[in-house]
Amino acid sequence: MRATAKAHTNIALIKYWGKRNEELILPTNSSLSVTLDGFYTETTVHFKEDLKRDIFTLNKEEITNIAYDRVTNYLDLFRNYANKQGVFAEVHSINKVPTAAGFASSASGFAALAAASAKALQLHLTDEELSRFTRQGSGSACRSIYGGFVEWEKGQRDDGMDSFAIQIAPQDHWDIRVAAVVLTAKEKDVSSRIGMKRTVDTSVFYDGWLESLPKDLQEIKEGIMACDFEKVGAIAEANCLKMHATTLGAYPPFTYWQDTTMTVMQTVQQLRKNNIPAYFTIDAGPNVKVLYLPEDEQRVLDKLQNTEGVSEVIVSKVGNGISYV
């Protein structure tokens, strides 16, 4: 009844941007990510017959706010599946995802929580089953089950049984790097959940976004299989620009970018003008992630660290999937 799992976060190269079912967390489009070894969550779940309620600590501090509710509601999925209603758990998470870096800690968080819960309850889930469970905690978390390059297939069914992630290529397939560029902290005006929903509901560009994705997905998978960095980078960067353009067509319009976001985008384009292949991607926040090849690491980091408005650059390699400790 006790297990510990470790999961890494991931960064989407083809963005997940919109739900077709809010409750089951079913996406409007398939997405594709790379798992990152630099950032992870390690979680121990211990189901105990004598507990009166769930207990949740994050980085050794007890959590009692809305995050607690989200965890305890999520554990119900596993309790129901295992017929263990009323059996509460102690959940202890250590989060090595710097939230300032704009990585959604929910991805590694729910992947580790799902894996530890399933193991503690001896559910013997397949990866596919585990990914489906994880998806219901946080959409992008379902991709963090695997290492390397991962696709989340949106699926067609209303019950979500065909909406889960699969591995496209393992961690050792290709050594690319991701630099998380942390900007001097500013507040986010619109959360990713709210922004996603407003975009789906109101953006005049949402149909154009969706229609453009099958081609992006097919081509980036070809690029990954061929280890064609320029192809993968160009598609990822264009996909990110399209995702962010959809927010400008929402009503009221909004953007996650700040002026310093644009400064880093310009720096990356400058690197390319100097023949260093580097590409950016940006999630629902102001921070920028930069993709590059190992041999260019020093030049890329020098340039990023010397860009105005950058407070920190954190480097990551391609990471592996769930592991049990």
Added chain:
Amino acid sequence: MRATAKAHTNIALIKYWGKRNEELILPTNSSLSVTLDGFYTETTVHFKEDLKRDIFTLNKEEITNIAYDRVTNYLDLFRNYANKQGVFAEVHSINKVPTAAGFASSASGFAALAAASAKALQLHLTDEELSRFTRQGSGSACRSIYGGFVEWEKGQRDDGMDSFAIQIAPQDHWDIRVAAVVLTAKEKDVSSRIGMKRTVDTSVFYDGWLESLPKDLQEIKEGIMACDFEKVGAIAEANCLKMHATTLGAYPPFTYWQDTTMTVMQTVQQLRKNNIPAYFTIDAGPNVKVLYLPEDEQRVLDKLQNTEGVSEVIVSKVGNGISYV
């Protein structure tokens, strides 16, 4: 055979962004602008029987490059219409449009050239006819025929006979102000002509852009008639954001924005948070134009002039249409 005309530039609140016919300059969508009194071109056209070729001076310097070809080709339209083939002209233009401000001097330039040419040849054109002629020099110029608030109706016909501008409200209808925010000069990577064409040809958002325009146009006209500044400003700003979003969905994607563009956008949003109604609009370049009301002028200018990356702020009122000197 000699006439002098003065025309003001205009700034679009609903953008002209794409041609359905490159040669006749027929737009894919109707647009709406305000004519600005701060920026104008004054042009004298003198047709002379004894000239061997056209002569064109701009701000007292003789022009012999591609701008000369554009002017002389444009004069052919009038020569053909007036049956004066082979009669060349001296054209002297004084341009009071700071090109650094990112105002297309082609709008006031071709409006003044058209008006002076037509008068010199005693063509006695209606405003509608003059606007159609002007459109063939530079699309947005057809709106500079009139003062105040002007709509360019895209028209349906292949020959462009129904594609011309009309006045929505005259200059004295409403006293709003436009501040042209000039950024520390950087080069434009993609010209507006090229950018427009790439967007029409490749942007996954172009259909969404077009479909959203009839509502924008109808509502902004209601706002102008009612002198509802917040309504007009919000629609103009959202329309500008949509136009710029289409470039992010083009292939290859591009943007006219720079980091300092975004800094000014943030400044304007900050003004609104401080209950000063101010809205931005941006053409196919990095500079920003800010709409505000006369009573807020000092506070708006103080804030803009103290924004990082701003080199100059030039203020304009609503201007009048073509005048003859």
